[in-house]
Amino acid sequence: MFNKLLNKNNRGQTGETITWIVATVIIIVILLVSILIASVYLGNAKKFSLTKQADSLASKSFFSYLLTKDSTGVNVYEQLKKEQLDSKIKLGDNVKNLGEKVFSPYRTNYGVFVRLTNKVGDNWAEIIEPKTIIPKKNWADFIGDKIKLDDDKYVSMSLFSKY
């Protein structure tokens, strides 16, 4: 009778041991995976970056662009002032080409566009095309400058992250 009892107990213990071994293996595998993730993905040098509210160099270039005079001595700002927001912009090619050249260095990091716009921003005319699709994000994701030309007429330069 004792032998029967012992046999039953041994089988129970074997089953229990296997359960423990399997549980241990699972625990160790989970730990190893966690360690691997922590050291490979999270363990890399942590890059610190500031959320930019403005790009100083792009703003400076924008101001200089507006101050640039053409061959007749009229600067871009004055030329834009004469433009009508509702009609097609009649700016000379030299002004557009100058703008393209001025803002081309920023196109490596950003999408860039310059617009003649009203205060609210629902009516605009493109001066420099963005050349990439403008993401449908919050306007807070765009950085740039807006300069008043008239009561309800502004010229704005906007930069947005391409990625």
Add this chain to the structure above:
Amino acid sequence: MKIVNPFLRDLKGDKIVSVYWFAILFIVAAAVVYMVISFYGKPYDIRGVEADILTTKMADCLSEAGYLREGVLLNDFQDNFLEKCKINFQTEDVYGWREQGQYYLEVNIFNFVSGQIISSFNTGNSNLKESCKLSGETLPACLERTLYSLDRNNNQYAINILSIVKKTEKNVQ
């Protein structure tokens, strides 16, 4: 014949299970500590931000209200531009930083229309410039940016600013 009580054997098993639980507890704790150290033990790499600040500070000095600052093209400015722009390259006196020089700043001014170089000046550890051509995390951080400016006579310039920050010992491990 010695009679073995099967219930006494179970008590022995309980002891082994307790030791096992302690072992698992230590393994889990050690793994958590390792993961925390591997994440928080790495420093933040702020050299990119530092190079960006250096570039912005230099740009602020060179271009004011849309116009090129007066005297930028003169030797007097270029010889002491750090002082004139209120920039200093002082660093902590660790890892031999002060002797080696941890910064490099170079300004190239081009004619915007023709692309010809008009002026070039630099300061700092020029050996760092070589590393900008290479790629790797433990190399100095390089930032090269361009801005457009003009003088009061409507002469147009493209200003190229190269900023390099080393400080690898504290930012990359």
